[in-house]
Every structure is written in C-alpha cells, then in structure tokens.
Amino acid sequence: MNRLRVWTTAAVVAIAAVGTASASLAAPNPFAAPSSLPYQAPPFDRITDADYQPAIEAGIAESLAEVAGIRDNPAPPSFDNTIVALERQGQMLSRAQLAFGQVTQANTNPTLQKAQSALAPRLAAYGDAIYLDPKLFARVKALHDRLPALKLGAEQAMLVQEYYKRFVRAGAQLSPADQTRLRDLNKRLSSLGVEFRQKLLAATKAGALEVDDPAKLAGLSPGEIEAAARDAKDRGLAGKYVLALQNTTAQPAIQSLTDRATREALFERSWTRAETGDANDTRATIAALIQARGEKAKLLGFDTWADYSLDEQMAKTAKTARAFMNALDAPTAAAQKREAADIQAAIDADHPKPGDGFTLKPWDWALYAEKVRKARYDLDESQTKPYLEIWNVLENGVFYAAHEMYGLTFKRRTDIPTYHPDIRVYEAFDADGKPLGLAYFDYWKRDNKSGGAWMNSFVRQSRLFGTRPVISNTANFTKPAPGQPALITFEDVRTMFHEFGHGLHGLFASQTYPSLSGTAVARDFVEFPSQFNEHWALEPRVLAHYARHYQTGAPMPQALVDKIKRADTFNQGFSFGELLAAAQLDMEWHSRPAGAPEPDVDAFEGKALAATGLDVADIPPRYRSSYFAHIWGSGYSAGYYAYIWTDMLQQNVYDWFETHGGMTRANGQRLRDRVLSKGHTEDYGVMFRAMVGHDPEVGPLLVKRGLGGR
Numbered sequence: 001m002n003r004l005r006v007w008t009t010a011a012v013v014a015i016a017a018v019g020t021a022s023a024s025l026a027a028p029n030p031f032a033a034p035s036s037l038p039y040q041a042p043p044f045d046r047i048t049d050a051d052y053q054p055a056i057e058a059g060i061a062e063s064l065a066e067v068a069g070i071r072d073n074p075a076p077p078s079f080d081n082t083i084v085a086l087e088r089q090g091q092m093l094s095r096a097q098l099a100f101g102q103v104t105q106a107n108t109n110p111t112l113q114k115a116q117s118a119l120a121p122r123l124a125a126y127g128d129a130i131y132l133d134p135k136l137f138a139r140v141k142a143l144h145d146r147l148p149a150l151k152l153g154a155e156q157a158m159l160v161q162e163y164y165k166r167f168v169r170a171g172a173q174l175s176p177a178d179q180t181r182l183r184d185l186n187k188r189l190s191s192l193g194v195e196f197r198q199k200l201l202a203a204t205k206a207g208a209l210e211v212d213d214p215a216k217l218a219g220l221s222p223g224e225i226e227a228a229a230r231d232a233k234d235r236g237l238a239g240k241y242v243l244a245l246q247n248t249t250a251q252p253a254i255q256s257l258t259d260r261a262t263r264e265a266l267f268e269r270s271w272t273r274a275e276t277g278d279a280n281d282t283r284a285t286i287a288a289l290i291q292a293r294g295e296k297a298k299l300l301g302f303d304t305w306a307d308y309s310l311d312e313q314m315a316k317t318a319k320t321a322r323a324f325m326n327a328l329d330a331p332t333a334a335a336q337k338r339e340a341a342d343i344q345a346a347i348d349a350d351h352p353k354p355g356d357g358f359t360l361k362p363w364d365w366a367l368y369a370e371k372v373r374k375a376r377y378d379l380d381e382s383q384t385k386p387y388l389e390i391w392n393v394l395e396n397g398v399f400y401a402a403h404e405m406y407g408l409t410f411k412r413r414t415d416i417p418t419y420h421p422d423i424r425v426y427e428a429f430d431a432d433g434k435p436l437g438l439a440y441f442d443y444w445k446r447d448n449k450s451g452g453a454w455m456n457s458f459v460r461q462s463r464l465f466g467t468r469p470v471i472s473n474t475a476n477f478t479k480p481a482p483g484q485p486a487l488i489t490f491e492d493v494r495t496m497f498h499e500f501g502h503g504l505h506g507l508f509a510s511q512t513y514p515s516l517s518g519t520a521v522a523r524d525f526v527e528f529p530s531q532f533n534e535h536w537a538l539e540p541r542v543l544a545h546y547a548r549h550y551q552t553g554a555p556m557p558q559a560l561v562d563k564i565k566r567a568d569t570f571n572q573g574f575s576f577g578e579l580l581a582a583a584q585l586d587m588e589w590h591s592r593p594a595g596a597p598e599p600d601v602d603a604f605e606g607k608a609l610a611a612t613g614l615d616v617a618d619i620p621p622r623y624r625s626s627y628f629a630h631i632w633g634s635g636y637s638a639g640y641y642a643y644i645w646t647d648m649l650q651q652n653v654y655d656w657f658e659t660h661g662g663m664t665r666a667n668g669q670r671l672r673d674r675v676l677s678k679g680h681t682e683d684y685g686v687m688f689r690a691m692v693g694h695d696p697e698v699g700p701l702l703v704k705r706g707l708g709g710r
Helices: 049-071 079-088 091-106 108-131 134-145 154-169 176-206 223-234 258-269 282-299 307-312 318-350 362-377 381-387 388-406 490-507 523-537 542-546 558-566 572-589 601-610 642-659 665-676 685-691 699-704
Strands: 208-212 241-243 409-413 424-430 437-444 454-459 470-477
Touching: 049 079, 049 091, 049 108, 049 134, 079 134, 079 154, 091 470, 108 176, 134 154, 176 282, 208 258, 223 318, 223 470, 223 572, 258 362, 282 601, 318 362, 318 572, 381 409, 381 523, 381 558, 388 409, 388 424, 388 490, 388 523, 388 542, 388 665, 437 490, 454 490, 454 572, 470 490, 470 665, 523 542, 523 642, 523 665, 572 601, 572 642, 642 685, 642 699, 665 685
Parallel strands: 437 470
Antiparallel strands: 208 241, 409 424, 424 437, 454 470
C-alpha cells in the first residue's frame, strides 16, 4: 500500500513554517528568503541540486542560534517567550527541508543522495542539541508543571504538552552519560535510515526483469508491451523489454502474464530484490537498525521499540495493537483457505490433461484470481480501463467528490514551477471562493522515485505565519507510451482518492501553530481521512461524473458499474492477508527485547510469519523485511498496523454517513469541523467520539472486508 509517507527527520519535527530572510546564507540561494511565488511555493525554477545542502546547513546554524536566544532569555519562561518562540525559529531550515524531503524521494540523483548521507547525522545532532539542552528543557518543564495556572486556550495547552512530551521522549530526563550514548545512537539511526533507502532504490531498479522474447509477455496489452520496450531502451537495452518492479511483493503484471515461467521470474526478482549479496543487500542494515532501535528504547525506559513507538499513538500500547491484529488472523486465514481452493480449482480446470496442471504458487494467484473474478462476476479489468483516464479521474472524480462533500473548486495552475515536467499543479478554493491552497500531483513511476504513493507538504498551514497549505500527492502509476491514452486501473483510482484524502486533511488545516497543523497527528489516526475518502470512488454520482470513455465520452455502462461493486469484497483473503501479515511482521520485529542477539533477518522473518497462522506460502506479506521501506526508511516502525486500525476508524465513520444521508454537504462539513480541520489539537479518542458518538468498533471493518462481523 505505502500510501502515506511523512518524510520528516525526527530532528525537524518542531521546526516552524515560513519567515524572514537569513543573513547566514548567500542571497542567490533560493532558500535564503521566503518564496515570492503564490502560497510561498518552492521556486523550483531557481532551485538546483547544489542549493539544498548549504541551505540546510545554514538553516541548522540559524536555528541553533535562535534556540540559544530562547534558552538564555533572562525573563522567566512564558508561553510566548518559550513555546511560541520555539514555533517561530528554524524557518529557513523548514523551507529547505520540506522541499528536499520530497525531491529526494520523488526525483533523486547521486548529488542529492550524497547530500542526504552527509546531512543525516548532522540533522540528528541538531535535534539532540535542542531536545537534550537542560536549560531549554527546564523552561518547557516549568510551563508544563504549572499548565492549569497559565489559563491557556485548548490549542495552546496542547502545544505545551506536545513540546514537553517531545523533550521527554527525546531523552531530556536521562543522565549525561546516557544522553551521550543517545546522541551516538541517533546519528547512527539517521545514517542507517538513509543507507537503507538508497540501497533499496538501487536494488529495486536493478531487480527489474529483462525479457528478450515478446512472446514471453503474452497477456500484457500492446501499450504495456510498448512501455516495457521503452523502459528497456531508456536503460540502454534496445531490442529487449523491461518489467520494472513496484515497491510491493506482488507485481501488477503477474495478473496478466500467461507465461508461467515469466510470472515466476518476475515474482522471484521482486522477492529477492534486496537479498542479492551485493552492495544493494539491505539485510545487514536492517539488523543494525533493529539493534540500535532496541538500545534506544531501553535507554528511554521502554522494554521494546514497539512500546516506545506506541506510547504516543491512539492505540497507546503495543499490547493493544497486537491484540487488535491477532483477532483478525483467524477470519482472514479462513478466507484465504476458501480463496486458495477456488483458485486451485481454476488452475485445474485450465489444465485438465493428466500431468499438465500444477499446484498454486504465489506467482499464480493474481492471474487465476482474475479468472475466478471474471467467472463469478463477469468483470474484466481491461473493460474498465478505457473509462479511467487519469486526468479526467482527478478533475471530474477526485475533485468533484471534494466539491460535493465540502464545496471545493479547483483551477489548474501552469505558472507554478515544479521539480519534474510530469507534475500538474492545481489551486484549491473554498466553498466561499476564498483561496485554500495548492496541490501538486506527481503520478508517474520513475527509476529515481521511491516506490508506493504518499502525501507531503511543501508549506504547512499556520495562522502564526499567515501561511496556507501547499501539498503534494505522489504515486507510481505506469506512464503510457507517447501518443497512448493515460488509462489506469480501478485500484489506481482508489489510490488517487486515498492520497487526496490526506491532501484534504492538509488543505483543511486550521491551526495557529504549525507543530499541530493538518496531518501532524499520530500514525494510527493519519490514515483514517485518506481511507475514508476512498469510498467516494464508487459513490454513484461521483462514479458517473468521472467514469467516461476516453474516446467517446460515454459513461461507464451500469452493468459494468454493478460488476465492480459486486466484486468489491472479492479476494480479500489475499489483499487483506498480505497487509495483515506485513503489519504482524513489523510488530514482531519491533517487539524484540532490547539487548537480544543480532538477528538472522531471513530466519526471524520466517518464524514471525509462521506464527500468524496466515497462509504466507501462497500469500506472501505485502512487504518482505528486506524491502519494507515503511518501517526501515520511513516513520512507520511498529506502526504499519495503523493502516488496519485506521481502516476500522474510517469504516465506523462511513457507516455513520450511510445512516445519516450519505454524501451531503452537511455531513462533509461535520467531518471537516470535527476531524479534518482539527490537526492535533484534541485527543484522538475525543475527536472520534465527537464524530460518530461512540468508541471504535471492529465489526464494520470485518463486514467491509467480507470477513464476517455483525
């Protein structure tokens, strides 16, 4: 899935938004002053690869000087001279880091990767210089200790609590000796994270399957074969074909390839991409990461990294998250068993001659599941794609749903520079016509782009600075060959709605302080708005508005729409099972006791997956340890369960919608007022109950997934 990445370094979580020019960086550097573009969007027409590192280094120096002024202020600590001052500092660093974070994931190169490696330990040390400063912590603690007497507003009080937690979780209460060790661990962890991401990017590119004979690509469409030839040519392999790897274990082409040897070869390239024994092998990096995380957790007073990570999530404890997932294993395994029997029957029917058949393997599942789906629901994905042209889906589907729910309108901007020519930019306007923010859309896969899909911010909303949000949605859809229509799958459509759900969470932010703004919420809450927004992809009036034939403009036939809806819970044992297995694998990795011997990555993975009781032989986890970027190179360590937890939350909310009139402006406004505009200004449980009137219930999730329930 990999649908959201908040690509921030722990060191810059508290950095504020946009402010005045810095005297510590030469004026020609585009980050030296706030952007003059609309919404202070990054001036990518002036930014070069060489600008990021000096801007970030100068930003660190500027920020530390500002923090020193806050720390050494002779006046007694107050909310304004300490907490608000911390929110205001670090403005140039934020400008540079937010742009750098997106570009290094979406359009990297050796220069940017070198800068990443150099900056990672410096940023870690920078964060420690702030959060391990005893005088600064004393000022924050003094305010926290007398919080009721300060008589602050709700958002102000939450900000004080948030800063206090950050300092404590960063080690402010440790002894000097332990803080010294923690600084070393933080530098090591930041460097290992960059090392993992860079190795995985290289491994994924190198893992692409090269094919000599087009006959081996039977089953793919002419456009897909042409795209494979183009990819080969781009790699200097003229006359061949290349099937590039997606970030997940399962590869989309396996659903169509009829040559079993090609399917198996593609699966094996995916499964072993980062276990090659060469410079791109990630296993040693993983072993080092898990050891360092365990040691850090122990230093901070936690038995495991999972306990440390879950301490600030909605679930609160690792025990709660594990119990939640464990309860889903049995119904999912039962569904897997039923589906595997159906698929094996389809294989046997396809190979009736004695000795001609074979036993189901992971590389067979998608192809034969599609056959079962066609037989059961008469649904052929190739029938739907002509009605799903990507920019029409965006403008007349994703945007239309936002208009119907919230009254938003959108206008394309061609005057905003971008970091790649494939990107489109739109300006969003509120229901009253007032400007709301900017949204960038970078949809096409590139070899220098990290896998998956995510939402990022270039500028965070903040009333303190008068800034409105500038957000981006990034994906890895297959770009059509020149002259071919940009047709996508319905799963791609879901991804577009999902990521724009994150976008709405960012665009609707209405906070004073950037640290609490928009998507700055817990991992097991942030995926809830995005998964909820997926529902509108199949909402009848939304689907009718965007699902139109790219040549004729004719609407998708109702019979085909009905087939899509009937098949909506098909193959959930597979799709939910691979997600659940990955989440269980993540939690098992991060539940290792601190000080446990360095693991054998393959052996640990095998034992952890076997313990779930899921069918991991035929349905491997969505991510294997060696290419699980969420947990090793992003912020989802002990947090991948969040995709399932938030699926529970959003289905509760969708059920509320269904019983209260569905997609209406009134219901949309309620969701905006009680969740999407709140940021991290309230307790998540309070926010959720204000929306639906009760605590989260797992039953609606099981029903949605076709796994039982109420």
